[in-house]
Amino acid sequence: MTFLMLGGLEVRNGEGRLIPIPRLKQRQLLVALLLKANTPASFEYLTDALWGEEPPASAEQNLKTYVHTLRRLLSPDAPRSAPIETQANTYLVTLGEEDLDLLAFREHIRRGRGTAQDHRAEAAHHHYQRALDLWRGDPFPNARGSRVLNDAAACLGEERLTALEEFSEIRIGLERYAEAVPDLRAAAGANPTRERLWGQLMLALHGAGDRAAALHAYERLAKAVMERTGLEPSPTLRDLHRRIISSTEVTRPVSPSGPERSAGTSVTAGNVPLPRQLPRDPGGFVGRAEELVRLRSLLSPWDGGLPHHVVAITGPPGAGKSALAIRAAHAVRDRFPDGQLYANLHGATPGLRPLEPLEVLGRFLRALGVAPQAVPTDVDEAAALWRSLLDGRNLLVVLDDAVDLPQVRPLLSVPEGNTVLVNSRRTFALVDDCVHVPIGRLRHVEATTMLAKLAGAERTGRDPEATAHLVELCGGLPLAVAVAGARLANRPRWEVADLVERLRDERRRLRELEAGDIAVRSSLGVSYDLLTGSADHLDREAARALRALGVLRVPDVTPHVVGALLDVPAEEAERALERLADGHLVEADGAGRYRLHDLVRLFASEQALHRETRKALDEMLNRALEFYISAVCLAAKILQHPRYPRWTSAGVTVDVTPLPLISPDGAHEWLEHERVALVAAASQAMAAAEERTARLGVALAFAFYWFLYYSGASSDLFLISRQTLETGRRLYDRDIKANAHNYVAIALEMNNRAAEAVPHLQRQLHLCRQLSDPHGEQKALGSLAVIYNYQERHEEVLRCAEEQLRVSKAIGHRSGEHYAMAYIGLAHHRLGRLDQALAVLNDALDKIRKDDEFRSYHEAIVLEKLGEVHVDRGDPASAKACYENALTCVRAAKANIAEPYLLLGLARASRLLGEIDEAADHLARSVAGAQAMGIKDLDRQLAEEQAALREARGAEAAPVRSGVMTP
Template sequence: MIFLLLGSLTVRDAGNNTIPIPRLKHRQLLATLLLRAGTPTSVEHLVGSLWCDDPPPSAERNVKTYVHALRKLLSPDDLRSAPIETRANGYLIAPGPEDLDLLTFRDHVRRGRQASRERDPETAYRHFERALGLWRGEALLDSRGSRPLDDAAAHLSEERLACLEELSEVRIGLGRYAEAASGLRPAALANPTHERLWAQLMLSLYGAGDRTAALRAYQRFRRVVAERTGLEPCRPIQDLHQRMLASGSVFDLRLPAKSIHLVEAAPHDPIPRQLPRDPAGFVGRAEELVTLRSLLSPSDDGLPQHVVAITGPPGSGKSTLATRTAHLVRDRFRGGQLYANLHGATPGIRRLEPLEVLGRFLRALGVAPHAVPTDVDEAAALWRSLLDGRDVLIVLDDVVDLAQVRPLLSVPKGSTILVTSRQTFALVDDCAHVQINRMSQAEAATMLARLAGAERVARNARATARLVDLCGNLPLAVGIAGSRLANRPRWEVADLVERLEDERRRLHELEAGDLAVGSSLAVSYDLFLGGAHPLDRIAARALCALGVLQVPDVTSPVVGALLDVPADLAERAMERLVDGHLAEGDETGRYRLHDLIRLFAGEQAVRQQTREARGAMLDRALSSYVATTRLAVKLSGYQRTAPTKADLSAGPFPLASGEEAREWLEQELANLLSAAFQAMAAPEERTARLGVSLALSLFWHLQRSGLPSRLLTINRRVLEVGQRLGDRNVQAYAHGYMSVALSVTDHRDEALAHVHEQLALFRELSDPHGEQIALGSLGEIHLVLGRYEEAIGYAEAQRRVAKTIGHKPGEHYAATVIGAARHKLRQFDQALKVLGDTLIQTRKDGNLYQETAVHEKLGDIHLDLGDPASARTCYETALACAHTAKLSIAEPYMLLGLARSCRLLGELDKAATYLTRSVATARAMGTEELKGRLAEEEAVLAAYGRPITVLNGAGAP
């Protein structure tokens, strides 16, 4: 049976009849076995070859099925005589050298090289020619489709090319120039920057008498090399060109062999100069350049760093920085500079394997192509030997991960590896890391000005700043934006800003030619999605999940809720994204996405997940937020949250104490608000209700923290959702919470209207708890409006309802309003009696919130009674209670009371200090109702020669 790989996969039986193998997977399996002919191939290896890193659960079973099917195809009459043998944990196919064209090819190449070494060119010629004659097209032509087989085909193509080079050298040595030129021309055109091929083509054309064609070939080669690398051809080819120019019409036939030897080994010019062109108009990165120069070219003439890794997110300019650095220090490396783009993140281009990079570098250092080892360990050993005693800078650009370059990293002292990668290189010994992120605003604006024109960029500084911000200060994005402006001279900067403001279009607007921010990000994402380690695939899911939940940052428990995995696994996945520079992390265990990456993540979530899956993911995160907020409110000692219909699919994150709960609320507030707004905007009722529950659960924290504007904004949205859902309970609580915010900002008439709506809704719902809340709010508002009898009436009504349902906080609240109203009616004894009894009850029931209010009201009474010393004691106690209860909104009231008390006691400096703090705190919290009283006290102190100073919202006496 004959097997042919050097072209489409073909199998012939003993009668030379072709055996058809119609299914791709069957061909791939047979090709994998034949590539390892004579060596047992494990099932694991076969699975990897057929499905790469994403095998189906049934992969091993499928392999067995495919082997059985192949045996039936190859030997339908007797499966036992089929050439595929079973071995421990695998299979073996062992054709003879004459039965597999690949083995025959390699045997002829081996014999041809042996004949060349023995100076027998005719024998070498026959073997090389027979070897190439076995090829019927591209290797594995109809069996590719998986990365391992694609890589194998590429390696076989390199073997074929090396054989052609050696055959051409023999042909030229034998004077068969026309024959050599005929074979070289198509190969040279297919490999437009391959130095040895083009040198051989020039020699063969010249030797055949076509001097014009030889010179034209050089010009073509030189132009392509310059366009693609920014470099000139190597010195031997330049010398060959000059000799051809100088030789006139007569060609010295001794020149070909000598010149081809120069191209092959380059003994007179062993110093490679492979760096790309020094980037023109390089902007910024001054600090990083100083660091890199100190590592690569120490000022004390010491040895350079062994490995230097420039890492950073996609589009941050790592390659440009590395190239600029390499040019700045090139004189330090007298042995030359080697450069390779490993295409770790180049869309649509296969990344280089370690052996390919080693082969390129070894040839550049003078090793003949046929002498380059085909084993990676042997090649690495030769690499180290050649670098010994040389000072060489090796730039490995766009490395996908450590595995791609590990065989190259161990270089002798004096040489340095400069790596750029999106992945961390923390595991490399003696490696210095230089991590880069976004450019500064000034650097990005300068870069934009150089691309789009300084005058145009300067015309609208605000638009320029916004454009840079929308580009995330990433060099790639700023460069694309600058290119787009440069190509559209009629556009103003503001025109592009307007287009980028639309988040749905932003990534698509940041495209120019073959450069695109989205494509750059996609490469990093695809590496995780197709990663060999399961954690990489979880990291890819996590990135998509963060495109679903629209919050400023997340912790690992939130990611765990999104993915429905344990928090520790979620944390490991997020750390992988941080290592890959697709997420940013800090020491507090929080993770965030750059805006452009967040937009990309959202697009991937839509592509990778169904709408139902995205909804379930979001609902799990929202459920955890709601459950944890309710737990935090309870642990913080706040009153109960508003009861709402919310079916929670996830539980709370662990919180152990009131202090921990309050800290969690502070840290998560921006995320909780964002999540609530996102959920309430969703069309699905379940998600919208989760958003409502989250918003209402935040009331006490927002109210006590003195954030009336946020409280008003979010409860307006709650009211809209409640009306959309027809939920009167939600509407009632929204009206009440809006009234609280409006009262603090001195819009009491509007607040009063909302409370009346709330009271009506709660009575319709027959909800006594809600009713007493509304009655208490009416009492408080009427108290502040100076309608004291009405305030007492509403407060008494609240106290009756609260007592009936056994709600102690409602009773305390009502009594405090009654006591304050009695005070305003100048009924001091009654006021002191009511408030004194209430103080005892609040302490007994542990209601620190209401105890704070009672102390404040008692202080007000003592001031009016002409007892500032007792008043100060009450205000000091109230302030201490407010601090303990984290009741920030109460602080400006206590501080104003202390300022008045100290003034009346003659302690004017203290009074000025307290008043300054009160003004600053009230201003920061937006407490409008104190404005008049603060101004009045400020005027009194100024008359005493104690004006106050408030700077940037922070008090300073």
């Protein structure tokens, strides 16, 4: 269906036939819904639109009946398919610009303004022409009657007139004078005192060669202005008139300026009451104690000094900036004896355009006693008069909900003693001497108190766990908490847990956080729409970045990751992220990382699904995954972690330029910072339906698996390894399954479940032999040797390690050979063959130092086992040297998980050498490391060494329990 309202209301079906809407109330309902297209329309709003301030007692039932009837009129065969959706207590019509002429008009105007600012006049002309061609007459004359609809029609008429003026300036700039004259003549005739129109008409007529008509137009304007105001036209129009008379160059478009005033004439009336314009102090205000104290110190200094002249409260959508500003203003109102001025600038009010600076100045000047006819119509003149009137006064000016700095800049330069308190989603970094008071999420206790105040303390107290969960789901965002409280207050039979259950589903969470006209989604939507509708390329790129952030579900990102998502350089992505940070749609920290509030992430995901194709979304995610994989592999190479040959690629190739990582410290730091994001990205990808995405997720998990192992992240390791196995099964990929079985086994062993690990390794070994994969086979054998060692099955350790050595030699895999030799030596040691163990391990050490690209990792393994042999041979000095060298190796490889084991060996060797204090220090650090990484298999050995140390010292000490040594 197509809906037309820029003229008489019409609805046409897909074949272009008119769908009759016979009754006035049905037409009024439809217009009211169309005015709120894509925004939920509340019962209160629709009631006002249909009946005004005196609705009938049956209004609610009548409204439901009208909606039902309207659905049947629009879609007789399937009323439920009509584009009117019921959401809680609201109704929503979802339409695109091709479905509604009003949306198409506004979109063309937005594009026209953007191209005009880019100095593409012909393109701007095209968009304005298409926009104005959509008008067929006055808006919906067949559906008016209530104040709401009459006012809306008037506002649309003003939008059309403003668009015509902007279009006329473009036409005049293109010297299309004759084309401009008919539209301007008609519009000026209908608006006899609108100076901008008349000035444009004069220019067009003169440019078209009709000088006499241009002069006559001025005479008509002058007569109308004199009759209505007793004044002459503005100096700009009078100057244009003189230049037309003298045939001076007059092709410059006209901007209106203020009425002329005689020098020395006062523009203010006497006995003007002091302005007291602050809205009511918000009674339900909770929290923000620290911010209020800071605001009071700025607006009313404790030492009696002058207040700060500009204070800006900034924060994300829904953070409660307006409530905080009004509460702070009331708290200091006595400090400003000359009054308080207030204006809601509608920077984030759905459906309302932001106020222009001149409108705000006009309101304030009139409030200060300036006669309406004396208010300048030029911004600079009005700002100058504003400063003059404030000189010597003490006024507090509250500018609520500013869209950006240009909207308020003319009002900010106030004389000493006056203060402007402004709140905005944008940061006012360019304002001189402006103090910023940023606000974000409520503290948990504040949010809980707010919820209890709205929904009832008894109710929230009945289930404190559900209350805490509800606050968590709202993310501490005051708007979300307020909406949740309002929903509970309106539904007395609901328990807190009922709303929690509804909010658990991310797909409906934003829909549930709506109460009447107040909604988290629409609040975020205003900030987003300002970016998408901006003429600034960077704003539009920021909107695209926000959508991209909704694609990748990780806790935080860097510019490199966002650059990969958007397929742009990291520097360009960073500029877009900083613009989002300025608008408080992302949170930034000093380390170049950016994160989204959970509710903003859900909104971003919705916008991504709405604006991008499925293919584009998959490509975005895949680029980010490829970036992560390339960076992890580079970091692993720098750190000499075992590289991941072809059998760990999960069937995908990645050819992406990774991060500029150079040093081991830099590589390890990057991995540490990205660990949580890597796990989240791999998990998200493996759950995806698209096969390449799932395979990239597996490849990423395989790539950073050993980093998780080295870091001792056993829980992450177990979860991600299980998911790789499930994905391999889903994709019917035996290569993935084989490697996944290995990683599941290692994760089980780390979680002290070695017995469960053996079947996985046996399954891997079977699969690798089926696939003729010797690399995987030797890996499975090596891992089996490790598990059998934990089970003290030393003959089987020897058997598996010797078989691994054989397979590795056959394929020329040096690292596999050296790893196998380490466990052959260990098995001989455990079986009491110390000389054989020593010979094998020394041979392995020599080979590693000559030919092993992962020398640090494998050298540490062999040195640890050599240390144990030297201890049992009665050579603690050699053992200590081995442990010290091994520690150097694992620290170079950042293999943190090995340190507690080596420190324990070092403690034992030091004790045997009589270095008791040194031994105690090593043992304490071993205990601390084991406790930090949750290593339980050292408990017994740590307790034994503690007992031996006590005996050596001849002193009593507390025992070691569960990896914790107490004094």
